[in-house]
Amino acid sequence: MIQINDLSYKIGDKKILDSVCLKIDKGITAIIGPNGSGKTTLLKAIEGLIEFKEGEVLIDGEKQDKKTRKERALMMTYFPQFRPVPQIEAELLIEHGRFPYTGFQKKMSEKDQEAIQKAIESTDTYALVNKKVSRLSGGERQKIYIATALAQDTDIILFDEPTTYLDLSYQLEVLEIIKSLKSEGKTIVVVLHDLIEAFSLSDQIVLMNDGKIISIGTPESMIVSGIIKDVFHSSLVKDDDSNSVFKYKLIK
Amino acid sequence: MSTSLTSSTKKTTSNKNKPLPWLIWALLGAFLVLIFLSIIFGSSSVSLKELIEAIKGENDTAALIVTYIRIPRVIASIAVGAALGCSGLILQSMLNNSLASPGIIGINSGAGLVVVVVSLIFPGSLIARAIGAFIGAFFTSIMIYGIAKLSGAARGTIILAGVAISGLFSALTNTIIELYPSTILNRASFSVGSLKNITLDQLKIAVPLIIIGLIAAFLIASSLSVLSLGDDVASSLGLNVKATRFISLLISALLASAAVAIGGLLSFLGLIAPHIVRKLIGVSNYKRLVLHTMIFGADITLLCDLLARVLFKPYELPVGIFLAVIGVPFFLFLLFSRGRRDRLDTN
Numbered sequence: 001m002i003q004i005n006d007l008s009y010k011i012g013d014k015k016i017l018d019s020v021c022l023k024i025d026k027g028i029t030a031i032i033g034p035n036g037s038g039k040t041t042l043l044k045a046i047e048g049l050i051e052f053k054e055g056e057v058l059i060d061g062e063k064q065d066k067k068t069r070k071e072r073a074l075m076m077t078y079f080p081q082f083r084p085v086p087q088i089e090a091e092l093l094i095e096h097g098r099f100p101y102t103g104f105q106k107k108m109s110e111k112d113q114e115a116i117q118k119a120i121e122s123t124d125t126y127a128l129v130n131k132k133v134s135r136l137s138g139g140e141r142q143k144i145y146i147a148t149a150l151a152q153d154t155d156i157i158l159f160d161e162p163t164t165y166l167d168l169s170y171q172l173e174v175l176e177i178i179k180s181l182k183s184e185g186k187t188i189v190v191v192l193h194d195l196i197e198a199f200s201l202s203d204q205i206v207l208m209n210d211g212k213i214i215s216i217g218t219p220e221s222m223i224v225s226g227i228i229k230d231v232f233h234s235s236l237v238k239d240d241d242s243n244s245v246f247k248y249k250l251i252k
Numbered sequence: 253m254s255t256s257l258t259s260s261t262k263k264t265t266s267n268k269n270k271p272l273p274w275l276i277w278a279l280l281g282a283f284l285v286l287i288f289l290s291i292i293f294g295s296s297s298v299s300l301k302e303l304i305e306a307i308k309g310e311n312d313t314a315a316l317i318v319t320y321i322r323i324p325r326v327i328a329s330i331a332v333g334a335a336l337g338c339s340g341l342i343l344q345s346m347l348n349n350s351l352a353s354p355g356i357i358g359i360n361s362g363a364g365l366v367v368v369v370v371s372l373i374f375p376g377s378l379i380a381r382a383i384g385a386f387i388g389a390f391f392t393s394i395m396i397y398g399i400a401k402l403s404g405a406a407r408g409t410i411i412l413a414g415v416a417i418s419g420l421f422s423a424l425t426n427t428i429i430e431l432y433p434s435t436i437l438n439r440a441s442f443s444v445g446s447l448k449n450i451t452l453d454q455l456k457i458a459v460p461l462i463i464i465g466l467i468a469a470f471l472i473a474s475s476l477s478v479l480s481l482g483d484d485v486a487s488s489l490g491l492n493v494k495a496t497r498f499i500s501l502l503i504s505a506l507l508a509s510a511a512v513a514i515g516g517l518l519s520f521l522g523l524i525a526p527h528i529v530r531k532l533i534g535v536s537n538y539k540r541l542v543l544h545t546m547i548f549g550a551d552i553t554l555l556c557d558l559l560a561r562v563l564f565k566p567y568e569l570p571v572g573i574f575l576a577v578i579g580v581p582f583f584l585f586l587l588f589s590r591g592r593r594d595r596l597d598t599n
Contacts (some may be wrong), residue, residue, distance in 0.1 A: 049484055073490030082490075084348065086480040087530065092537055099478050100490035106474040152489070 002156065002187065007045060007055030007209075016041045018211040020055070028178065028188045030198035031207035035233065039191045040081060042208070048077040055107070059156070073100035077152040081160040081191075083145050090136065090144045091129040094119055097151025105138065115137055119150035123177060139170030146177055157181060159190040163197060172245065175201055199236050200246040205226050207231065219248070275533055279547040284552035291322045292560050298322070309499025320452070327459065328450040329557045329571075330550040331512045333521060334460045337529075338469045338542060339507035345476040345538065346488050346500040347410055350527065354389075354508035355519035358415025361421035363505075363512040364442070366430050372435045381434030382457040382513040389509030390471040392417060392500045436472065445518030445572025465507040466546060472500060473538035489569025516574050520580065525549040552578070 009017040032037045044050045057064040065116050091148040098112040123143045163171040192198040199219040206213040215227045229235040239249040296315050340372035343352040354360045366388030374380040409521040445485050475496045478486045481491050529544045556574035
């Protein structure tokens, strides 16, 4: 479980996060909000990628900033919004997911190999593993990065816009992978721009604006409250059509 | 699904156990041939018969040439080539910038400046020269790192700061040599980089430092590979990004400074060797990249030094000239193709 207490973060005089309090349980929590609302910064704060002076982040009751980088890497995986294209083969990239588990010599154990195979299986990337990362399409590369994240095999996974720039088929594949992680009992926090995806995928929605959390709740309760309409000037309704890809659709 | 998984498992496993590709054998073959040719050819050539006699102890003149002129030079070429190649590879990897090299970012010129100052204060002291080179390279690295950090730690800033500092240090070095011409006996050779008149004593300090640096490069290879995924991913995988970058800079400085202490300001090797190796072997894990760059760096330095000795016989050109003749066109090619590379790197 992730518990965030009174977390604030400033760059210069600008408050990026403002007294954020949040509790995240197992399942899928989507963070939504307009551009610049502090979603990515919150994710980075949970992962420990930024140093904040006010507030605390607790992971299973323990302060996250008291943990070493390696200890954090064994608890949480971070999937960033922008990913470089290393000049390596996809398989080697996936192997990097086991970096926190390997010793000084970085030799892979049987368990490491199993985790890598499982990640390849979960993301259905058999056909890609021997290709160069730079030769893959955006969607294929995304899946390889997700496989890397899965190979890390942590209880908490933080995704920052995992479906952005992908075509619909890849978006659906990525969302299916995230759903399957939920069924494994993991805690998943995902920043999403697409409201339909966020509402259709998650158990809990966190709505941010200007560095503050302005609402937390289930997708249904958030629609009923009307706050989505206030922030985004449009709302969502359940899509009862059985052929619909997503559970919700946007309305004016 | 199970069939697919089984075939994939076999595929990935076989990939792990595949032997090093043909390139490593080609590089090693060239390495041995070049060592042999470098021992045989020079301003006064030693025939194969004379070499065998020298080994048997039956030809004192050939033995003297081989022991005191050729072998030190071969060791120097190997050490300098391997060191500068790996130094460049580490810098390019840690900065994720294909234009980084100890020559470009000022590590070489920092080492060169202190070597000149030390040579002024302790004329003829090889120990002082080696220590001075490391101090110069080390403080230049710290200075560049500090400037980049103060200015917002952008990786591109390190390159720009390095280029500026390199210009300053080169100007200071040239001023000292201009005012005190006796400081460095052969100014042109030092500025361009030369392995002429290398002695075994000169190598006793620098070569162990290079061996330490190369071992360290192997040890840090996996971390450099993770660093290539970007700071956020690397950090989330448990890597101490700042410490890795700092240690990488130190290893790079150690290798470059030891090379400067031996061969002067050889500029382009650190830039070209990692690029040529990457192009030849394509994608690879970093340990393999370090190994190939090491051997390729040694090969190209042995070749250029051999050409420098025999092409204009009995005159000898500094090896740095031949490295630059190969390096400059490649550098320009790299500049022109950089736009495409940048797009790939930042996707």
